[in-house]
Amino acid sequence: MNVLVVGNGGREHALAWKLAQSSRVKDVFVAPGNAGTAADAVNVDISVTDIPAVVKFAKDNDVGLTIVGPEAPLVAGMVDALQDAGLRAFGPSKAAAELEGSKVFCKNLLRHADVPSADYRVFRDAESATHYLTERDDDPVVVKADGLAAGKGVIVCRNRSEALIAVDRIAASKEFGEAGNRLVIEERLVGQEASVLAITDGRTLITLPAAQDHKPAYDGDQGPNTGGMGAYCPTPLVTDEMLAGVEESVLVPTIHQMKRNRRPFRGVLYAGLMLTKGGPKVLEYNVRFGDPECQPLLMRLKTDLLDVLDAAVDGRLDEVGQLEWDPRPAVCVVMASEGYPGSYEKGYPIRGLDEAARLDDVKVFHAGTSIIDGQVVNTGGRVLGVTALGDTVAKAKLLAYQAVKCIRWEGAWCRKDIADKAITVA
Structure with missing residues (x-):
């Protein structure tokens, strides 16, 4: 079977890599993919938002299953379009994807389903949200843009002053565009x-x-x-x-x-x-x-x-029954471009990928990378997901950071404490 993975991040590289291991899979295509998927699969130059082009490619290339990775094409209805064309696709419909596409829809559904969640209020403009914050106690809150904001539309606030700034960013300055047409203010949960x-x-x-x-x-x-x-x-x-x-x-x-x-x-x-x-x-x-x-x-x-x-x-x-898992834990450390999650420079050559790949029980998943003039360069904020297996979480962490040390490009950085919470608990 030919399989198509839609997306260009670390998630899509991991999906393509794992699907390629199946004895039932002939070719794995990734649209548009990155430098890592180019090595483990076949990249296709189609944008994740170009639904007609994805449908046409799947039809023309006898694709037996399309897996839509990112949220944006799911919320836009890519799975519906594929199914309407008589093609098999894994992922929710446009209507079901609103569970992620709208924080307001999600919170209302949680309330109706009696699922435990934080208390919340919904606002349509900065003025009403500001009035609400100034009238209530100065408690910590979380301010959320209603729509998709690439994981950055949730602002955790320690006090009223920070919450007012968050409301301004989301609803007045429209830092996240139309995602801020509505916003949710909810109690800040601790844990x-x-x-x-x-x-x-x-x-x-x-x-x-x-x-x-x-x-x-x-x-x-x-x-x-x-x-x-x-x-x-x-x-x-x-x-x-x-x-x-x-x-x-x-x-x-x-x-x-x-x-x-x-x-x-x-x-x-x-x-x-x-x-x-x-x-x-x-x-x-x-x-x-x-x-x-x-x-x-x-x-x-x-x-x-x-x-x-x-x-x-x-x-x-x-x-299907019970899934089989490697008993060893795995740790993934994201290497990012300098400046992320703000603005960052692109196009720096990445060195040491082959050296990291030679380490046992390590896989470097690519996210924001491309191949330019034969070199792998950074093209995104989150660039690589360096992932390792180990007998314990501590050993998996040690091996992941050993692989991280092999890899360099100008401005590369990462958190140094991934998985420490598990090691503390253990």
Whole structure:
């Protein structure tokens, strides 16, 4: 079978790499891909937002399954367009993808489904949000742009002053464009964050091992939010008992509520959780594999990924059974361009990739890279996801950073404390 992966980040490189290992796969195409997918698959020069071109390519090249990686084409209805053309696609419909595409829709659905989450208010303009903040107690809050903002539209505020600045950035200055046409202000939850992803065909759920992302830019969870500076899997913060509870009180009620709303959900349901003293609460939902959680998850997966995604598309996920996992934990460290998550310079040659690749149990997943004049260069903010397996989280971390030390380009940087929370718990 020919398979097409839509996207150009680390998640898509991991998907293409894992799918290429299937004995059932002939060619793996990635649209548009990056320098890493060019080595592990076949890149196709099609933008992730060009839905007609993706549909045409899938038809012309006998693609048996298309996996849509990023949120933007899912929210725009790429899966619907592929299915309307008689093609098989993994991912939620446009209507179901609103679970990630609109924070307001998500919060309202969580309330109706009685899923534990933070208390919130919705506002349509900066003036009403400002009035609300000045009238209430000066407590910590989180201010969120309603629409997609590449993981940067969530601003955690310690006090009213920071919240007022966040409202201005989102709703008045429109720093995130139309994503800020509405905004959510919610109570700030306290605890550790964790990511629980599940693959579903709308009836059956396969919950994956819990992971932990590191969204703030700098060590010690300081600095602005990013798309994710690293992740590890599994996390000892989520016990088997807690994971079963999340499935029962979070994932299943959400899927049932989506069905009641006539938006049946198929694909990856990703719950971003805060592990509070009162139990896990949902911070947000994503409707696709997380990036960078996907990288350590797929590094550990031993079951044929195509078999799982195939079954999900056909509505027979109940036939798959238990997935097989490498018992060793995996750690992914994101290497970023200087200036990220703000503006950054592109086009610097990346050295040491071959040296890192020679290390056992290491895979360097590419995100913001391209090949220019025969050289791999940085073209994005998050550039590489250096991922390693180890007998313990500490050993996986050590090996991942050993590989990071092999790789250099001008301005390259990373957090130095990825997975330390797991090591502290252990």
